[in-house]
Amino acid sequence: MTYTGLLDKYRSILSLPKHTANITLYEGNTPLIPAKNLSSFLGRDFNLFIKYEGLNPTGSFKDRGMTAAVSEAVGRDSKTVICASTGNTAASAAAYAARANIRSIVLIPQGKVAAGKLAGAIAYGAQVIQIEGSFDDALSMVVQLTEKQPICLVNSINPYRIEGQKTSAFEICDTLGFAPDLLCIPVGNAGNITAYWAGFKQYNELNNTGLPQILGVQAEGAAPLVLGHLVEKPETIATAIRIGKPARGEQALEAAEQSGGKIIAVSDQEILNMHKKLASLEGIWVEPASVAGLAGLYKQIQHGLIDPTGKTVVAVCTGHGMKDPDIVTSGFTAPKLINADLAELEEIINS
Ligand code: F0G
Numbered sequence: 001m002t003y004t005g006l007l008d009k010y011r012s013i014l015s016l017p018k019h020t021a022n023i024t025l026y027e028g029n030t031p032l033i034p035a036k037n038l039s040s041f042l043g044r045d046f047n048l049f050i051k052y053e054g055l056n057p058t059g060s061f062k063d064r065g066m067t068a069a070v071s072e073a074v075g076r077d078s079k080t081v082i083c084a085s086t087g088n089t090a091a092s093a094a095a096y097a098a099r100a101n102i103r104s105i106v107l108i109p110q111g112k113v114a115a116g117k118l119a120g121a122i123a124y125g126a127q128v129i130q131i132e133g134s135f136d137d138a139l140s141m142v143v144q145l146t147e148k149q150p151i152c153l154v155n156s157i158n159p160y161r162i163e164g165q166k167t168s169a170f171e172i173c174d175t176l177g178f179a180p181d182l183l184c185i186p187v188g189n190a191g192n193i194t195a196y197w198a199g200f201k202q203y204n205e206l207n208n209t210g211l212p213q214i215l216g217v218q219a220e221g222a223a224p225l226v227l228g229h230l231v232e233k234p235e236t237i238a239t240a241i242r243i244g245k246p247a248r249g250e251q252a253l254e255a256a257e258q259s260g261g262k263i264i265a266v267s268d269q270e271i272l273n274m275h276k277k278l279a280s281l282e283g284i285w286v287e288p289a290s291v292a293g294l295a296g297l298y299k300q301i302q303h304g305l306i307d308p309t310g311k312t313v314v315a316v317c318t319g320h321g322m323k324d325p326d327i328v329t330s331g332f333t334a335p336k337l338i339n340a341d342l343a344e345l346e347e348i349i350n351s
Contacts, residue, residue, distance in 0.1 A: 003029050006067055006167045013170075013206065014163045016068060019075035023100045027063035028167055030055045032175045032314065037281040038294075042301055046308040049180070050278075051172060054286050054320030058120055061168065061192060061318045062092035065156060068164030070096035073152035079103060080151045084138030086188065086240045087117025088319055093154050094126035105151070107131055107138040112239050114287065114324035134234060136245040139189075156191025157247050165192055169199025172314055173209040180212045181311040184293030186318055187216040187225065187263060188241035190252035196316070197255035212314070214261035215306070216252055217296030219289070223265035225249055237268045237327065240289035240319060266295040274298060275327070278317070285321030293317075 003009070005024030007016075032049045039048035053061035070093070073081055080103040083093045090106035090113070097104035104126040108118070110133075121128050131138050139155060146153040156162060173179055179200050187193050193216045203209045218226055222234035222242050231244030246252065256263045271288050274295040279285040294315045300306035321328075338344045 006064060006164060007071060010167050010170060013202065014068065014166070016072060016160060016163055017075070019072070020068070020160075021071045021075040021100075023071045023074055023096050024067050025057035025063060025095060025099060027056050027067050028171065030168070030171070032172060033282070033284065035282050035284070035315075038278060041277060041281055042298055042308075044301060044307065044309045046310060047312045048308075049312070049314045050282070050284055051168060051314055051316045052284060053168065053316060053318050054290065054323075058088075058092045058095045059116065059320040059323055060088035060092060061165065061316070062088045063096075064167050065161030065164040065191070065195070066092040066096045066154065068160040069152075069154040069158045070100055072160045073154070074100045074102065078150070078152040080105065081154045082142050082146060082151045083107070083154045084135055084142045085113075086135050086242055087113040087121070088240060088323065089155065090126060090128070091117050091120030091124065094121045094124035097126070098124045103127070105129065107142055109133060109135050109138060109242075112242060114239055115326055116320075116323035135189075135243050136234075139245075139247065155247065156189055156194075161191060162195045162198060165195030166199030166202065168316070169196045170203055173200070173203045173207065176312065179204065179210040180314040182215060182261070182297075182306070182308060182313045183212040184215045184217065184297045184313065184315040186238075186241055186289050186292035186316070187218050187252055188222075188243045188246065188289065190225070190246040190248035192316070192318070193255050194248045194251040197259060211259060214256050214259040215293065215296055215300065216256050216261070216263040217292040218263065218265045219271065219292060220265045220267045225252055225263045226265045236271075238271050238289035238292060239324070240287060241292065264296050264300070266292060266299055270295045270299060279321065284317065286317045287319040287321055287324040288327055290317040290319050
């Protein structure tokens with residue numbers, strides 16, 4: 001049967017109002033890729049899988065939630081959607097709004113959005129507005145604005161975003177036949193970890209697939225859920241998760257606690273190291289925030305706090321590497337330049 005997107009596949013088990021339309025880019029159905037080279041590098045004998053969410057239509061997991069949120073908005077004749085974003089939500093909202101032929105407005109923190117995300121939002125035709133402030137400031141503005149004006153908010157405060165994003169947990173269980181023992185996932189505004197936990201719980205009730213422990217991972221400079229207080233000026237190279245006041249922070253903590261897992265933080269250097277390892281060992285290039293979960297797993301193994309031996313572990317990699325090419329090219333010396341001469345080429349590759 002031809003795959004036609006998440007709402008066609010899972011609508012009967014998602015809590016969406018009857019009026020919900022079907023605005024789809026055939027999102028979801030992303031691969032669960034075994035990562036044997038990386039599990040060897042991590043030094044334990046276990047089954048590691050990457051849920052490669054960067055292969056969604058706009059290059060991030062946001063498309064799962066956006067098909068649901070925009071479809072609901074369109075079904076009640078909403079003409080405009082708005083969001084605050086560190087970039088991926090912006091690109092996704094813009095694409096689904098384009099598909100639905102409605103207007104999209106996106107607020108982004110000045111200078112802190114990776115090139116591939118900003119380019120996407122512009123290409124899909126969003127009205128892009130930068131603010132002199134953080135993501136958290138932008139989110140507070142769009143929340144206030146949508147209380148006053150008939151514009152649909154499509155940040156993950158919108159419950160339909162969570163409904164759509166639950167489908168990744170469903171897919172993991174469909175592929176493995178059961179829930180993994182451990183799920184490692186980056187945490188920013190905390191919508192996704194909330195959605196995965198809800199999805200695993202629901203699937204377990206329906207299909208007895210079991211529940212994973214959840215390891216949520218923030219960046220050290222933007223780790224309110226680890227510190228136990230909001231962070232006024234979050235800072236990290238993983239700009240996607242540069243968030244100091246996560247909207248669903250309480251639910252993220254609940255997910256970690258109920259699952260017997262935890263939320264930890266990793267440094268920018270740990271993120272960059274894992275970013276390089278995943279690409280060079282497995283051929284999977286993701287944006288920096290996407291490897292936070294894996295970097296957290298590595299740190300826990302190194303400190304003897306998690307032993308995955310014999311277990312099934314899924315790491316959610318949330319966005320594609322092409323979203324943030326600068327992270328690679330900015331620290332890179334230009335490739336060697338030679339004459340168009342075979343002898344010269346041979347000399348170099350044999351030296
Ligand atoms: N990974 C990537 C690549 C993201 O873009 C985000 C969030 C996260 C992880 C964290 O997910 O917020 O549900 O905990 N990006 C949002 C955005 C904030 O605006 O694109 P979360």
